Amino acid sequence: MSSQGNGHAAAGTCPVAHGALTTTGASTMDWWPNALNLDILHQHDRKTNPMGEGFDYREVVKHLDVAALKKDLAALMTDSQPWWPADWGHYGGLMIRMAWHAAGSYRVADGRGGGGTGNQRFAPLNSWPDNTNLDKARRLLWPIKRKYGNQVSWADLFILAGNIAYETMGFKTYGFSFGRADIWHPEKDIYWGSEKEWLGATRYEGDGADRASLENPLAAVQMGLIYVNPQGVGGVPDPQRTAHDIRITFARMAMNDEETVALTAGGHTVGKTHGNGDAANLGPEPEGADVHEQGLGWMNHVTRGIGRDTVTSGLEGAWTTHPTKWDNGYFDMLFGHEWELRKSPAGAWQWEPITIKDEDRPVDVEDPSIRHNPIMTDADMAMKVDPEYRKISERFHKDPAYFSQVFARAWFKLTHRDMGPKVRYIGPEVPAGDLIWQDPVPAGRSGYDVAAVKASIEVSGLSISDMVTTAWDSARTYRGSDMRGGANGARIRLAPQRTWEGNEPARLERVLAVLEPIAHAHDVSVADVIVLAGNVGVEHAANAAGFHISVPFTPGRGDATQVHTDIDSFQYLEPLADGFRNWQKEQYAVSPEEMLLDRTQLMGLTAHEMTVLVGGLRVIGTNHGGTTDGVFTDHVGSLTPDFFVTLTDMAYSWKPTGRNSYDIVDRHTGATKWTATRVDLVFGSNSILRAYAEVYAQDDSRGKFVHDFVAAWTKVMNADRFDVASH
Numbered sequence: 001m002s003s004q005g006n007g008h009a010a011a012g013t014c015p016v017a018h019g020a021l022t023t024t025g026a027s028t029m030d031w032w033p034n035a036l037n038l039d040i041l042h043q044h045d046r047k048t049n050p051m052g053e054g055f056d057y058r059e060v061v062k063h064l065d066v067a068a069l070k071k072d073l074a075a076l077m078t079d080s081q082p083w084w085p086a087d088w089g090h091y092g093g094l095m096i097r098m099a100w101h102a103a104g105s106y107r108v109a110d111g112r113g114g115g116g117t118g119n120q121r122f123a124p125l126n127s128w129p130d131n132t133n134l135d136k137a138r139r140l141l142w143p144i145k146r147k148y149g150n151q152v153s154w155a156d157l158f159i160l161a162g163n164i165a166y167e168t169m170g171f172k173t174y175g176f177s178f179g180r181a182d183i184w185h186p187e188k189d190i191y192w193g194s195e196k197e198w199l200g201a202t203r204y205e206g207d208g209a210d211r212a213s214l215e216n217p218l219a220a221v222q223m224g225l226i227y228v229n230p231q232g233v234g235g236v237p238d239p240q241r242t243a244h245d246i247r248i249t250f251a252r253m254a255m256n257d258e259e260t261v262a263l264t265a266g267g268h269t270v271g272k273t274h275g276n277g278d279a280a281n282l283g284p285e286p287e288g289a290d291v292h293e294q295g296l297g298w299m300n301h302v303t304r305g306i307g308r309d310t311v312t313s314g315l316e317g318a319w320t321t322h323p324t325k326w327d328n329g330y331f332d333m334l335f336g337h338e339w340e341l342r343k344s345p346a347g348a349w350q351w352e353p354i355t356i357k358d359e360d361r362p363v364d365v366e367d368p369s370i371r372h373n374p375i376m377t378d379a380d381m382a383m384k385v386d387p388e389y390r391k392i393s394e395r396f397h398k399d400p401a402y403f404s405q406v407f408a409r410a411w412f413k414l415t416h417r418d419m420g421p422k423v424r425y426i427g428p429e430v431p432a433g434d435l436i437w438q439d440p441v442p443a444g445r446s447g448y449d450v451a452a453v454k455a456s457i458e459v460s461g462l463s464i465s466d467m468v469t470t471a472w473d474s475a476r477t478y479r480g481s482d483m484r485g486g487a488n489g490a491r492i493r494l495a496p497q498r499t500w501e502g503n504e505p506a507r508l509e510r511v512l513a514v515l516e517p518i519a520h521a522h523d524v525s526v527a528d529v530i531v532l533a534g535n536v537g538v539e540h541a542a543n544a545a546g547f548h549i550s551v552p553f554t555p556g557r558g559d560a561t562q563v564h565t566d567i568d569s570f571q572y573l574e575p576l577a578d579g580f581r582n583w584q585k586e587q588y589a590v591s592p593e594e595m596l597l598d599r600t601q602l603m604g605l606t607a608h609e610m611t612v613l614v615g616g617l618r619v620i621g622t623n624h625g626g627t628t629d630g631v632f633t634d635h636v637g638s639l640t641p642d643f644f645v646t647l648t649d650m651a652y653s654w655k656p657t658g659r660n661s662y663d664i665v666d667r668h669t670g671a672t673k674w675t676a677t678r679v680d681l682v683f684g685s686n687s688i689l690r691a692y693a694e695v696y697a698q699d700d701s702r703g704k705f706v707h708d709f710v711a712a713w714t715k716v717m718n719a720d721r722f723d724v725a726s727h
Contacts, residue, residue: 036593036686040189041600041607048185057153057181058426064151064178066428072144073164084136085307087365090324091140092165093271098137099162100267101130102155103415104226108254108572109217110602111482112190114418115180118155122186127285129198129224132298132312133274135286137161139296155180159415166411169270171326171404174412177425189481189601195223201234208234211244219252221245230273230315230377231349237341242378243386254417254437254569259410261383261392266407268319268380269330272365275316275346277309278302308366314348317375318362326404331397333360333374334384344375351376413437420483423722440564441489443723444525446556450532456518457533462511464537464637465621470511471534471717472580472622473503474527477573478719479602485573486720489560490527496567501585502575504624527557531717538713541620544638547706552714554724575599579679580610580617583624592660593682604719609712611683611692615643616709618680630680632664641705644697646674647684654681 029037046053077095080086087093099115105125106114119125126135141157152160156178163173193215195202199222205213211233214221221228227249233241250260277300283289286297293299303309320329337353344350352373364370383389396403413435419425422438434440457467474492477485491497493512499505512526519529535551542549577584579596588595600610614630621636623629632646646652646664652673655663662681664674683689696705718724 036591036597036682036689038597038607038686038688040597041605041610043185043188050184051150055150057150058179060151061153061156061178061426064148066178069144069148069152069160070164072147073161074168076140076144076161077165077168081140083306084140085366087272087307088324088363090169091137092169092324094133094137094140095161095165096267096271098134099159099165099415101134101226102158103417104253105220106254106414106418106482107217107219107252108569109219109252110572110598111418111479111484112187112217113219114482115159115415116155116418116482117180117187118153118158118182119187120158121154122183123287124186124192124224127287127297128226129285130220130226130313132282132285133310135296135298152178153180153182155182162415166270166326169324169326172408174408175431176412176429177416177419177427179419179424179426191217193218193220193223198224199229211241212248214248214252217252219249221249228379230313230379232378235349237349237351237378237381239378239381239385243382243389246379246382246389247386254413255410257388258392258406259413261389261396262403262407262410263414264379264383265330265393265396265403266411268377269326270320270323272318272323272362273315273344273350273375273377274310274312275314275344275348275350277305277311277346279311279314279346281305282311308364311346314344314346315350315375315377316344316346316348317350317352317372319374319376319380321360321362321374323362328397328400328403331393331403334376334380334393335397336360339376339381349378351378351381409435418482421720421722424483434564436564436566437569439484439489439560439566441560442558444488444528444556444558445523446554448522448524448555450553450555453518453522453524453529453532454536456521457515457529457536460514460518460533462514462533462537464540465626466507466511467533467537468541468617468620469504469581469622470508470515471531471537472617473508474530475534475716475719476575476578476580476599476603478604478716479573480604480719481602483720483722487531487717488527488557488720490525490530490557491560491565491570492530493526494560494562494565496571496574500574502578502581502583502624524555525557525559527559528555531557534713534717537620538639538710541616541637541639542706542710544635545640545702545706547639547703549706549710551710554718554721556723557721578624580614581622581624582618582627582629582677582679587659592678593686596679596682603716605712605715607688608692608708609715611689612696612705612708613712613716614679614683615641615693615696615705616713618643629661629675629677632674632676632680639706639709641696641702643680644683644693644705647680648690648694648697654684 077091078089080089102115102120125131141161145157160176163176166173193203201208201222203215203218220226228242228245229235232238233245281300281302283299284297286295289297320333322329337356339351340354341349342352352375358371361371362374364372383393475487479485515529515533516526519526532553535553538551539549577595579592584592616639618630619633619640619642633642651667653665653667655665657663660677662676663672664676666673683693695701
């Protein structure tokens with residue numbers, strides 16, 4: 001960039017520094033791609049949020065006029081706009097697809113994705129091939145969002161619009177909860193796959209023939225899809241192979257076979273696919289479109305491209321005779337005809353009936369005097385071809401009322417799975433009953449003598465390590481992605497958690513044998529006693545370091561039962577690694593420090609909270625199996641900053657001894673003083689984490705270290721306390 005002598009930029013040159021104010025130029029991670037990227041712990045900073053710190057959406061939405069909003073949404077469904085006309089004069093199919101694809105990105109393995117944050121507004125989801133033209137649905141909702149403003153979030157609006165769409169087409173939904181607060185920046189914590197191109201196929205081992213090898217934690221079969229390829233595996237029709245993909249994908253969304261069939265059929269009972277044109281005429285997706293498109297993508301400026309000429313998935317046609325009406329037409333059509341493969345006008349594979357009466361064909365979306373063949377995707381044909389799916393489909397076909405009932409509950413689960421426990425539900429349409437996937441926990445007693453319970457714990461004979469470790473293991477299962485897990489419920493004493501390797505079952509049994517009788521003697525929950533014992537351990541460790549503190553404690557946790565614990569679902573919460581306790585189940589392709597970041601983010605902790613917790617837990621002596629890696633102190637059990645003091649002391653050198661093992665060597669004597677893992681040493685090697693470590697290693701930070709550790713510890717113990725107003 002050059003300039004003239006008068007200080008003004010030369011004509012035709014750029015007046016700004018590229019890379020400083022734009023996204024061009026190499027980033028730090030571009031220069032050092034193997035460096036530990038802490039960005040997932042820094043996302044959704046207050047700086048990205050335009051709302052003031054006093055704004056609490058979950059409180060504001062309680063004052064929303066729900067009836068008025070639903071009335072406006074119902075009116076929207078049939079208010080067709082010339083710039084994007086409604087199929088058959090009803091936007092129901094489009095709005096259901098928007099809600100479905102918002103919620104359907106959820107996967108049970110890490111609880112990420114889903115419709116709980118309004119993330120469909122941002123990249124990459126807003127530009128996924130599977131989300132083509134959903135930008136139009138969101139833009140159609142804008143007048144309603146503008147009217148109700150901050151009283152309703154985009155996230156709630158997306159899902160509610162799907163509910164209202166079904167209701168205006170004659171279906172009775174199971175219920176609805178408000179309370180999904182919007183995010184204001186793309187989510188960096190969600191791994192959507194390693195592919196560098198849309199619809200790539202690199203998430204399977206080898207050549208992909210083993211479809212069960214779908215990479216964890218992914219659920220969709222290809223980059224840019226929500227579920228499976230509608231044309232078949234890799235775009236090649238084969239309903240039986242597609243059925244295999246569907247079963248794996250929907251299981252990773254926490255759905256069983258019956259729910260899978262209900263969702264497939266219920267979603268395709270209304271609306272249509274769009275492929276009546278040339279996909280090559282579509283412009284770039286929203287994130288790639290020019291500014292004059294104003295955030296809209298896939299615009300067709302070559303041919304008409306709207307109404308009957310819309311191109312979305314490339315498949316073309318409706319599934320049923322009456323696509324704006326809730327009925328049993330899907331199964332009537334599926335079982336009432338033989339089907340053959342044909343190509344849509346856009347060139348996509350789809351199944352069409354070999355013969356069909358003219359009156360059974362759905363009418364054109366714009367001209368009711370014209371009729372077209374119905375279609376089925378390869379996924380639809382899987383409902384007929386796969387033996388188990390067929391049994392369920394036949395039952396639904398014979399019993400429409402049962403089908404509607406199962407779909408209502410499955411749709412509710414799909415759209416609410418990532419909202420967490422029922423205590424977080426808001427609004428007049430929250431269903432009364434408890435569902436097992438909501439991980440119900442009965443209310444605990446809070447009005448008791450906490451000091452008396454503490455006194456019993458004090459004389460229990462448990463060590464500081466036993467108390468702190470058990471409380472940590474109970475609470476660390478919490479993941480903010482879908483608000484599951486945590487200490488409330490004390491599920492650490494139930495299957496499957498009681499036998500998890502990461503919980504050291506033998507040690508856990510010994511500790512529970514002491515704490516459970518204390519809980520029974522005082523008529524309080526085991527969950528409260530476990531957390532309170534952890535607090536006692538922290539207080540003892542702080543006292544040993546010369547600081548007399550009282551760790552905050554809020555009683556009222558309840559104890560879950562085995563009957564209300566879905567063992568299969570909870571298996572996904574099992575930790576494979578816990579850097580806080582310097583443990584991992586086995587060696588993985590992902591580095592130990594990256595696994596630490598993943599767990600930290602799921603627990604809702606910041607980078608400095610992670611730092612102080614690791615340092616404190618090391619010196620308290622909570623390592624899995626009692627290993628001494630990273631225990632850089634001669635005063636184990638004392639809450640000192642010795643971990644950081646040793647790590648930053650140049651009197652030592654660091655010698656690799658294995659893939660994940662290091663010796664800490666005294667430079668003067670050459671003797672090995674301590675041992676460490678990568679998780680320990682990353683706090684000295686990563687420039688950001690070292691900056692935090694240096695704060696706690698300073699001579700004037702001993703009090704700050706204890707204070708910060710207690711604050712972070714309390715945050716972990718209370719992460720799942722949604723019944724506490726200050727949460």
